[in-house]
Amino acid sequence: MSSVVNKSQLAKLIRERRSLKKNYKPDPVPKELVFELLNDAVWAPNHGNREPWRFVFIPAETKEAFIEQLLTVFPKDQQENRRQYFRQPAAILVVIMANDPRQKQWEENFGAVSSMIQNFQLLAWERQLGVVWKTNPHIYEPKTREILGVEAGEKIAGFLHMGFFDSDHIPKTKERTPVEEKMTIYE
Structure with a gap:
């Protein structure tokens, strides 16, 4: 496999990004930062410029109340575990997408939402x-849909758990299979 010596900044960022599941700093995530990031992220490709997304932000100052309400979704014997789980991130961003009944449009919407999340x-x-x-x-x-005000014709695409991190706690790289091993050349 040949490797390019001079990777672009974007290529480096793509390869260095990790999903951070724990070890968040306790620092709150400012809503202004979330707005700033989202205002750039929504430039993801989306068919017909449908912009099939909307968001619910749960900042540090309302997270405990949200968690207590969300715990009602879980059986009593799981609630303490889920309480600790949802307390780990400093903030949560819920991504809600348009749930089109037409398969093509649904797949286009999910592709757009996935691109926006990336x-x-x-x-x-x-x-x-x-x-x-x-x-x-x-x-x-x-x-959960009721708690978040998810309407008919919408689905929750996911919860984005987030928080600031120290470089000491970055998960290790998990290598990817070289694309040459997954490519067929049509002849």
Whole structure:
């Protein structure tokens, strides 16, 4: 496999970004920073410029109240575990997408939302804000939808857990399979 010696800054950022699941600093994530990052992230490609996303931001100052409400979704014997789980990130950004009943449009919307989330993660990483995209079963629960005001025709694409990080706690690189091993050349 040949490797390019001089990687662009963007290529380096793509390769260095990690999903940060724990070891967040306790520093709050300012809503102004989230707005700034999202205002760039939404430049993701999206068919027909449908912009099939909207967001619910749970900052540090309201996170405990949100967690207590969200715990009602879980069985009593899981609530303490889930309380500790949701307390780990400094803030949570919920991404909600348009849930089009037409398969082509749904797939286009999900592709756009996924691209936007990747943009957000890259932009956040650049600012030492770690993000992990969570799609745990609670996002499909009607009670979660109710708590977040998710309407008919929408779905929760995921919870983005986030918080600032120290470079001492960056997860190790997990190598990728070289694309040459996954490529077929049509002849």
